[in-house]
Structure formats: C-alpha cells, structure tokens
Amino acid sequence: MKFFEKVNGYQIIEQINPSYNVFKAKKGNKFFAVYISIKRNDDTIFEHDIKKIIALKNTNIRTVYDVGKINGSLYYVKQYFSEYNTIFDNIYCQGRTFNESNILQIIIQIAKALDYASQFKIIHGLLHPNKIIISNEIPYVCLANRRNYVIGRPMFASPERVMGKDFGLQSDIFSLGSISYFMATGEFPFKATPSVLLLQEIMKKEPKAITKYNPSISSKTCKVIKKMMAKSLKKRYQNYSHLLQDLQNILC
Template identity: 30%
Template sequence: MSVPAIAPVTPAISRIGRFYVTRELGRGTVGCVYLGHDPVIGREVAIKTFNPRLTPSERNKYEQQFINEARAAGRLAHPHIVTIYDASVENGATYIAMEYLQGRGLNRVLDSGHRFKPDEVASIVWRLADALNHAHQHQVIHRDIKPANIFMTEGDLPKLIDFGIARAPNRLADKFAHVDDPVTLLHGNNVVGTPNYMSPEQASGKPIDERTDIYSLGAVMYEMLVGHPPFHAESADKLLQQVITKAPPAPVELDQHIPVVLSQIVMKAMSKRPEKRYQSAEQMALEIKRYLLKEQRARRRMRLALPPEAQSKREGFLASHSMMAWLGYFSLAAATVLTGFVLLR
C-alpha cells in the first residue's frame, strides 16, 4: 500500500512491532500510514495503524475494521491485490504491515483529467476482474470497489486495496465498518459502500453476493471510459435513488469512439438486476480478454495485409530516415570537432 507523495514527516515513533519506522507517509481521520523496514526479511513495508490523535474509545470503534481488513486481504494472494505481510496488536497498538506500493490511486489519476484509451481501460479492468474472481473464490466480497481503492503502480498495473469493509469468513462485526465516514454510507448496519459505485441491492440494504462487486467494477469501468461517474446528484439520498432506479446512458452514446463491445460489457456488469449481470467476475474477465485478443489479432492482420510494395516502401522509408539520422549525427559531430579546433587555435 502507498499514499500520494507528500513531504516526508518525521515519525513520532521509531518502531511498530518488529518493524522499524522510517517516516510517515500520510494520515487520515482514522488511520496513519508509515514507511517501515522489516529487519527479518530486509524489505520495505507500509504499516497502517491508528491516527495517534484518536481517543481510546475511537480506537475501539474502528479496531474491528482493521482486524477485518487483515483477515479479508490476508487470505488472498494475487498479483493485483495488495499483499498483507503481518497484522497484530502489540503494546496497545493495532497495525497491519503490507506491501509498499509506489504510484497513486486511480481516483487521483482520473481527477487529474487523464483519459485512458479504451484498450488501456480493458487491460486494467480485466486484471481487476481476475483479482475479484480470486477473492470471490476465497469467499471474500470487497463491497467497496471504487477508484480510491484501486492503486495504480508503475506501468498502469492496478492493485485492489482497502478490504476494511469486505465480507469474509470469520468477519467479527459489520457494525464497525466505516461508521461516520462522510463518503461511505452505513444504513441499518446493512448498506455499506460508496454511493456512486454501489450496486442497487447494496443501496437498497438488500442481501448481497459477489455480483455487487461486479456492478461496482462496471461503474469504475464506466468512469474510466467516459471521464465521469455514471450518476450525479446534489445529495447522497438522490444519488442512491438514481443507483436503484435509473439506468445511465451507455458509454458509446456519450462517446462514439468507445468500442461497442466495451460499452456492452459495462452495461451488462451494471444491470439493475443481479441475475442479468455477469454471474461471476471470471465471466467478465474472459469477455474482456476476448475483446483484447480480438483487437490484437486485428492489428496483426492490418500489418500483414499491407501489399509487398507498401511494405517495401515502408521499410525503405524507415531505412532512409535511419540513414539520414546517422548522416545528421556525423555531420553534427564533425561540426562540433571543427568548432572545437577553431576555438583552440
């Protein structure tokens, strides 16, 4: 795990568990993240613990969320899910030691105005769908898939993070999940998630299963393709009503450059009725993979379809430009040597 780059902060503590604290990476209302060093393995880790400013009662309120995150993500091993190394409570300090990631959250990438190309979106979401399939096979439902919980590492490789409100085997208590969080909602201890990316059944407080994550991933894919979330409203209540009752326009209707196939994948994933969606994240991943393979074959055919004379011209063009580049280089080198000779005289 990582946080947006900020000026280094000297930590008030030097050690958490067996980990030596290097510096503070950032903090929120509840948590604080440090860069640490594992002396046993000899690697850098991100250590997530409570914000030192929390009162004991506030810590008790959120402690089960920390434990749940460790239990949910700790049972998973996938290249696109953050790796949990350790979790413990020592000397009154609850912490999670996890993989140290460098990059930034998908939410910050989107907020910067960056628009992904359709094939880039497909490649990223395919990996996320595969990661969700792995989680679901281990009976872990994330329940809060959103851009802020997708971390983009170098090379635009995504990692699912923050399993704090995930539903997993042996979950201790849902009632502690994200209480009083202004972005995440909790109604009647049933509705948990982030409004713009919640499934209709999640927004209604109905029972959920793995298909709620599929809907949320579809909503993320929607935003990546068109540049904004599928719904917008002045209040959370109105937003939830839109999620429950309203179908957003298909991405291709908003941008004709978006491939129809990707638009269809998004709309199927975001179907209001769970039985109309992909019934597993694996199905969604396979359909995106088929699209990517088809596009790859099409580009290869286009290259091979060039007539011999066109290929010869292309090769001759590249060769001539390469020769011109070398001639230019040697001319510049000769001029530089001559200039140096004149200056030395």
C-alpha cells in the same frame, strides 16, 4: 494520536500521508506501509478480515503482511509502493484518460484478482477507484472484506448494497462496471446530490451512454459495462468467468 518509533519490528521512517495514520517503515532490507487504526468498536471483526486477506497471494492484489495491536491500537502492514496513483487520482486529479485497450487490460486483471479472492469467500463490498492502485503499469486492488461496513462513497456501490440487502460477488462486479464507466468517460455514473437522490439514481436510473462522453469506446465494450451495471441480479453477470470471457473476446 501518539506515533510510534517501532511497530512489531517495523521501524517507522516517516508519515506517508499527513491526513491518515499511514507510515513508511522498514524491516530488514524491505520497506512497508504501516497503517495504525484509531480504536474502533469492530476491531475484532476487522482484524479477522485482515487475517483472511493476508493468506491471499495474487499478482494484482495489494499484499497484506501482518496485523496486530500496539498499545490498544490496531495496526496492519501492507505492500509499500514508492510511486503509485489510484485510478481516481489519474482521472480526477491529473486529468489522465484511459484508452479502450488500457481499460480492458486493467479490468481483466482486477476481475481475475477479485475472482480469486471470492474463492476464499472474500467480497470487497466497498470497491471504488481509490481502491485500485497503478504502480509501474501494474494494477493492484486494495482488498477489504467489509460486509458490515457503512458505505462512505456510494456513487460506485451496487443497488443491493445501498439498499442494505445481502450482497455477494455480483455487487463487486457492479462496482467494477461503475469504475470501468468512470475510466471510459471521466464522469461518475451516478452523481445526484444530496445523497438521498444519489441512492435513488443508483437503484432506479440508468447512467448516460458512455458514447455520449467518449465516442471512441466500442459498442462491444459499452455492452459489457452495461451488463456489469445491470440493476437486476438476473441480468447482471452471474460470475467472473463469463465476464472475463466477454472482456477477453473484445481484446482478441
């Protein structure tokens, strides 16, 4: 697609990622990340979702500043990080491990951010280790609000999500539990192939015990993660308040 020198006052400096239409831009004395989307059938819905996220103000939610259209293409503007890694990058690409205290502190901050977003009826729906950025030791969740979107990476999705059922904040709690499992073990909780078997695993199979991969993780933390990943909504955490209480009790 044609690249732009300027997008609604944001001066394009360089392409951040050659695989995606993401650009470093400057407006005034501040840098931004400008995303230019290939035209899609659901642009109107996506633009509406972005506008809801723009209204949010939270330390651990990646800020979205602007959304609009240029020459028929949708663009949106996010907080720019000069240096960052996603949780996925840290573990899968760099081989970094997280200790139990790190895991708890990150998950508490992200759970608080998701709880805040849920109060505005924003459910992520596609939470994945690539959607959590760590910059200067601070975790940020990159929000979506994608109730109607196809799951591209289902290994962290909830059972109700992969079955195409209605889902709410408990679905994000399940996904956050799966990410916690990944941080604790360095392994995907569900990893069968092909994808049809992976979906069966998510719906019916319990992941291997965390301590099989990492004996240093306490039984209390394992118990919380297991409850976050309960297949049954009745057995899973019903809200973030109860989850946060249990996580914070472990740190005390």
